[in-house]
Amino acid sequence: MSVSEKEVRYVANLARLQLSDEEVKHLGEDMNKILGFMDLLNELDTTDIAPLEHVVEMDSRLRKDEAKTPLSHEDALKNAPDADSDYFRVPKVIE
Numbered sequence: 448m449s450v451s452e453k454e455v456r457y458v459a460n461l462a463r464l465q466l467s468d469e470e471v472k473h474l475g476e477d478m479n480k481i482l483g484f485m486d487l488l489n490e491l492d493t494t495d496i497a498p499l500e501h502v503v504e505m506d507s508r509l510r511k512d513e514a515k516t517p518l519s520h521e522d523a524l525k526n527a528p529d530a531d532s533d534y535f536r537v538p539k540v541i542e
Contacts, residue, residue: 448486450478 455475459466466474520533529536 448482450475450482 452471452475455471455478456466458478459471459474524530524535527535
């Protein structure tokens, strides 16, 4: 499969890119190389290979999901730079 100049310009237009004629030529060559590599990968037999969710094993990187008691209302407001009895007070940002 080969990508034509017209298809490169169409994709560039969809991505809202303005390309020079030289950039269109180089992008077309790059896209053709990518498609050639995909054709090479399609030749591999992957029937007994399970799909991956992540490239690296993620189980060891995540902490256990354990329920903990949340901060009390008073503890949450304790370190606030400005608070009243119930809420954080922040400076007005909309005029």
